[in-house]
Amino acid sequence: MMRAAGRAEPPAKSRGMAAFLLGAAGMFAVTYSTQAILPELGRSFGVTPAQAGLTISVVVLALACGAWIWGPLSDRYGRKRSIVLACALLVPPTIGAALAPNFGLLLAFRALQGLCMPGLLTAGVPYVAEAFAPTIGGRAMGYYVASLVAGGLIGRVGVGLLAAVVGWRWAIGALVVFPLSAAVVMQRSLVDLPVELPRAGMFRGALRQVRNATLLRATVTGTAFFFTFVGCFSYVVYRLERPPFAFGPAVGSLIFVLWILGAAGPAIGRLADRIGWERLALSALALAALGLALSLPANVPSIVAGLALVTLANFSGVTAAQLGVAEAATVDRGAASAVYFSLYYGIGSLGAYLPGLAWERYAWDGVAVTGFTALAIAGTVLLLAAARRGSPPP
Secondary structure (H helix, E strand, O other): OOEEOOEEOOOOOOOOHHHHHHHHHHHHHHHOOOHHHHHHHHHHHOOOHHHHOHHHHHHHHHHHHHHHHHHHHHHHHOHHHHHHHHHHHOHHHHHHHHHOOOHHHHHHHHHHHHHHOHHHHHHHHHHHHHHHHHHHOHHHHHHHHHHHHHHHHHHHHHHHHHHHHHOHHHHHHHHHHHHHHHHHHHHHHOOOOOOOOOOOOOOHHHHHHOOOHHHHHHHHHHHHHHHHHHHHHHHHHHHHHOOOOOOOHHHHHHHHHHHHHHHHHHHHHHHHHHHOHHHHHHHHHHHHHHHHHHOOOOOHHHHHHHHHHHHHHHHHHHHHHHHHHHHHOOOOHHHHHHHHHHHHHHHHHHHHOHHHHHHHHHHHHHHHHHHHHHHHHHHHHHHHHHHHHOOOOO
16 A cells, blocks of 8 residues: 555555444444433432433543544554554453442443543544545445444444343443454454654644634534434433333333434435535534424324434434544544544533433423524534635525
């Protein structure tokens, strides 16, 4: 593989993609493995819904912190090394979380999981941009997002159903097979792209990206979708357990089947190629707001339809935002990815906690209001930027 203009030539479009997608799916399965079982965790450890939501928040907050290490590290030492090492390091805390004897230790192991994940996540977006996007375009990012969807289904629906049969500890412990197998497969099949050493130092590139306006717009956009999505799906399980629904944990976890809508990722990527990531993001923001409104009535069809729109909007918006990240930087892509994911997960981690406080006081209406607020902020940022350019999106 030869360098061209200081960059590596992309490998054949399919080589290593399946292994990479397996790793991405496994990482995402572990990330949200407690989301469908929050009520069970609350009962097991005697904690409130908002406190149970911390099992999500600590993961994403630790991920936000770790992104500042793994992103620049992948720029210096290579994407493949970061991705494979992250998967291997994820194995011990995944076992520890399943064995945690008290809530404090569960949070500690979840935080350790979060510190490992950026090695795959923050290196993943630039790896897609460098290894696959040059040959198959926006579809590459769509495939990546679709793999996260598959992992989300495993981590939510799979864990929820398995927990009803063998208990939550066995359910989240079984997930260890994914990072373990992914590390082995990726080591054997991922293409190791040549590394271009950053001229200005490993972390100065990250500081430079903090001033990248396009990157910051993409970050605000992705964060709004993430905050809204996590809030909705963390607390809808509580809503479905209460009257007039009174569903059990296994039935309630089936709401996460809506994640299958993320399989539209490749088509969404092609759409972004045609209309641009910002127009796609604005359309997705409107779709998410409509979905939240539809979720307000207390009947199952309306809730399912509303959350289906929120889901489709989330994966459309996140695909758009990640394409915005790839477009924003042609060098220091690991650093740019670190900025994006640290803010995305740092602020988005509040999506598993603040909506919980709103739920405890105002029930589902409060959760919806937190989502509307996040979407409105992102929409304002994108529209103001478009207005300054003199070409507001239609």
